[in-house]
Amino acid sequence: MLTKQFARKQLSLAVALATTGMVSNAIAQEAVPEQSEQFSPSSLEEVVVVGRLQSVAASLDDERLELPYSADFLGFEAISRAGDSTIGAALRRVTGVTLVDNKFIYIRGLGERYSNVTVNGAAVPSPDLARSVIPLDLFPSSIVESLKVQKSWGPELPANFGGGAIDIRTRSVPSGPVASVSIGKGMNTESKDGLAHLDNSGSMPQAIKDAIGRYKGDLTSSNIYDIEVAEGNAITRDEAEQIQRNLILSLNRKVAMSQDSLDRDRDLKVDLGNAWDVSDALVLGASVSAAYDDEYRNKDQTKRSIGSPETSFSESQRTVYEERKTIAVVLGAEYADDNSVQLSHYLIKNHQDEARYTEGYSNNNQVSDDRPDVDYVTRKEERELELTQISGSHRLGEFSPLSALEMLSLDWFYSDAQATTEVPSGASFVGTIDRTTDPETPFISQSASSGQFAFLSLEDNVESWGGRAELPIDIDGRELVVSGGWWNSEKSREYLGYTVNVGTNATVGTPQSVFSDDRINDLNNTFDITLGTGFGNESYVAGQKIGAFFGGLDFRMTEEWRVTVGARWEEYQQAVLPVNLLDFTGVFNQQLAQQLQDPDQTFAIQNDDIYSSFALTYSGYNFLASEEFQVRFSVSETVVRPDLRELADVAYIDPELSVRVFGNPALESTQIRNFDLRGEFYYEGGDNFTVSLFYKDLELPIEQVEGAGSDDDTVLTYLNGDSGEIYGIEFEGLKTLPAGLFLSGNVTVSDSEITITTNNEVTNTERRLTGHSKYVVNASLGYDSPDEKHSASLLYNVSSERIFFAGTSGNDDAFEQPFGSLDVIYNYYPTETLSLKVKVSNLLDSSREFEQQNSSGTNVKILEQDVGRSIGLNLSWKY
Structure with missing residues (x-):
């Protein structure tokens, strides 16, 4: 049976190809190459929130001025003021940015494939079935300290850069007591x-999983009969038919x-x-x-x-x-x-x-x-992202x-x-x-x-360090x-x-x-x-x-x-x-x-x-009446x-x-x-x-x-x-x-x-x-x-x-x-x-x-x- 276990062997083959670039050697491999042991997200300095959009804009001006490359920023208070619940919604406020499907960001007219998204400078996986880029509706704005959208490239960024690079910078530890509740x-x-519809919870029934392996992917009653007889089991055609019916009964048909x-x-x-x-x-x-x-x-x-x-x-x-x-x-x-x-x-x-529920003509x-x-369609989708990051910032000083x-x-x-x-x-x-x-x-x-x-x-694993x-x-x-x-x-x-x-x-x-x-x-x-x-x-x-x-x-x-x-x-x-x-x-x-x-x-x-x-x-x-x-x-x-x-x-x-x-x-x-x-x-x-x-x-x-x-x-x-x-x-x-x-x-x-x-x-x-x-x-x-x-x-x-x-x-x-x-x-x-x-x-x-x-x-x-x-x-x- 070509089960998930066998699929993981092919996954190791894919990783081997990506890791070594040697096709002939990769074919022989059956284990995922050993992962590197280093990786970490960049640290964030604390941003003091002073309470109004103008103040937040001023606090981010210094960082924008110091960068040698063009970038736009959005602070936590500005996001909160606009009432945006997700990062995707918040990024609509940034110059030249449009939000598509409430998930994906287009920068300067280039599609989501031209946008590189990191979290605290680190690459992260995507739980989206249709795209490899991160759906930005996944991240609540409550974990964000600021958003950085860099539009001109510098060598510290991944070379995969088109319209721009988005860095989601999460909130750091507080400098004092913090407590808040919001409903x-x-x-x-x-x-x-x-x-409203009946419950469609569950997963692939175990009976179906077992039958796929036992009957080699052919669940017709005739194939069930042939395999059972070939293995020496006394079985009638009706009993083979009943085995097939039991497989159908195991499926969730509550729609x-x-x-x-x-x-x-x-x-x-x-x-x-x-x-x-x-x-x-x-x-x-x-x-x-x-x-x-x-x-x-x-x-x-x-x-x-x-x-x-x-x-x-x-x-x-x-x-x-x-x-x-x-x-x-x-x-x-x-x-x-x-x-x-x-x-x-x-x-x-x-x-x-x-x-x-759809009605249509053709x-x-x-x-x-x-x-x-x-x-009639019912569909359940469960997405999960688990992310652990450690970062450090050091200066030799004394x-x-x-x-x-x-x-x-x-x-x-x-x-x-x-x-x-x-x-x-x-x-x-x-x-x-x-x-x-x-x-x-x-x-x-x-x-x-x-x-x-x-x-x-879908399972997407990313380890990143720098x-x-x-x-x-x-x-x-x-x-x-x-x-x-x-x-x-x-x-x-x-x-x-x-x-x-x-x-x-x-x-x-x-x-x-x-x-x-x-x-x-x-x-x-x-x-x-x-x-x-x-x-x-x-x-x-x-x-x-x-x-x-x-x-x-x-x-x-x-x-x-x-x-x-x-x-x-x-x-x-x-x-x-x-x-x-x-x-x-x-x-x-x-x-x-x-x-x-x-x-x-x-x-x-x-x-x-x-x-x-x-x-x-x-x-x-x-110049032009500006202070700077x-x-x-x-x-x-x-x-x-x-x-x-x-x-x-x-x-x-x-x-x-x-x-x-x-x-x-x-x-x-x-x-x-x-x-x-x-x-x-x-x-x-x-x-x-x-x-x-x-x-x-x-x-x-x-x-x-x-x-x-x-x-x-x-x-x-x-x-x-x-x-x-x-x-x-x-x-x-x-x-x-x-x-x-x-x-x-x-x-x-x-x-x-x-x-x-x-x-x-x-x-x-x-x-x-x-x-x-x-x-x-x-x-x-x-x-x-x-x-x-x-x-x-x-x-x-x-x-x-x-x-x-x-x-x-x-x-x-x-x-x-x-x-x-x-x-x-x-x-x-x-x-x-x-x-x-x-x-x-x-x-x-x-x-x-x-x-x-x-x-x-x-x-x-x-x-x-x-x-x-x-x-x-x-x-x-x-x-």
Whole structure:
């Protein structure tokens, strides 16, 4: 049996390929290579929260000014003021950033694959089934101290850099006693009533697991009979049939749905901490925090086929329950102000439970017949991220043997993380309703897959470690900072999926009546069970290893001029191997081994290169009426590599939009040249203004395009374009107004172009990049009362239409339409310890819409999804 144990052998093969780059040697290995023993997250200095957006903005200005490369920051208090519950929602406020699916960040018009996300400088795994990047809705904003979005590359960052690099910097130990409690309630206007369904908990039944091995993946009654007889067991045909029926009975078939009222949103946060002076030089600190929230959301969808939207479409009622739990423990020690060590542990759990009922028509089932196809779907998904990090920050100081080395500092980090996702129960039943005879009772489809049960498992492990040393040197009153360090990560991923199909010849009835225990136990009724994926292989294992050394010189030539140069040597090794869980003959693995011997194989890659950067900064005073200003120019060369999911020769369903996606093992990395010119102007009272020009030249950009599918079904895949470019201008500012008002916001205006001549299927060989928006606007009008008891904000966020996927076969590109989000937040502080917050989101009641023009010139709204307005009330007490 090709079980999970055997899959782990293939996982070790993938890791070996990624680690050694020697295909022939890796095939012989059967154990995961020994992991490195070093890794750690970078330490954070404490940020003192002083209570208002203007103050927080001023506290982060110093760090932005000191960096030689362009970056934007978002502090905890600004996030809290905006009422953003997740990191993804908070990042919408950053210049040039758009949020997609409430999970993924697009920076400067480049998709999520062009964004590199770290936590305290460390690589972390992703529990997302559809992407290798981290879904940012997973992280609650309550654990964040600040967010850093770096838009021009420096050698301390991984070379995998496109639009920008996001570093989630978690909260450090407190400097004194901390205690806070927060409770909240909320609701969504589209989610008052929704689909309630019976419990679909559980996992793949043990009986099914055992039968897969015993009967070699063939669960037909005839094969069960043959194997039992071959092993000398006396058995009749009816007894073999009953064994098969018992396997069907072991499956959870509780998918009955009904319209019911939905519970309101809830959230609870608790934070406790303190610091203790052990001696004059030694301080210890600790904190523990926990957060819980849950919500129901209706995400009803309408889909239309591009070829015949009037006759081929579907309407889906979708209700999704989501629950998040977070526990964070932080321990820290500081000695003599020059040495600090911090240990952090985070456990984040996310549970989703979905019920979906769909009615639709197709070219094979005309509207005029009034016999819509129906689909009952229940799906449970459990995501978990466990992250442990230890970091240190040290300066030689009084321990230095030489006075010239007193300012030598070292920061280091180690991180070990595991992300898992389980779909222990995903059931789908298909049928038809004949409204000409019976408008209510469905006919379950008579096919080999009338009922389909999916079981998926993802395990992503990442170990990462690194460090950085820095030494300032005085040269005739001018400062030269010499720095260097190392950065490593090792990743293994296992994605396994089974699909169990149950067929029947029954006709009239709902899923729960057709697939009832009594009917299944009656051998006069026809039922069958088979194993398969439905649309191709969906399991794979992968390994990835990155090792890097970097160095740089930062020279302040004069008080005004500063030049920074750096380089990074990075070695990248990766392997992605498909897994056939139903191969009991060994043929699949023999063929895979032969393919791995081919010099042109695409399963494993290994390369190394040197990536360099140059930055020139001019600082001055009293220009454009500013108190202080900086102008920076930077240029760098980076790379964006395909993620593991895009390279895997497997297929999967994107759970958010319910479309099929196929990987492409032939994808190549994108080489990028980055140019950035930025001017920053700072004024009295915290006012500031920033303008940036940027240009990126892309070689072999990766694009998501429409794949080969039917007119009734959207299929997506990936390919490399020939070349591409993106360029634009960004404006950002904060302005204090009379009467306690202030205005902040940012605008990005940009354009892009990609050329694809190597694929004859693509309709537009020259167009904008997938995911690119020509403009992004984030604006906030804030108010702080003179007595500091009231504050309010009006927040607006919108981006122009962007290409969702590139059209093929004469169909135009599909565009996601602008989503204008208008939010209002009000805070009331009756005492120094109590606060009350009210937030209303999506006041404009915008919905997600996708449009595509077909080959006949008709503009089709291929997908619509409701969002609704949300209202939240939160009460907090803080010591």
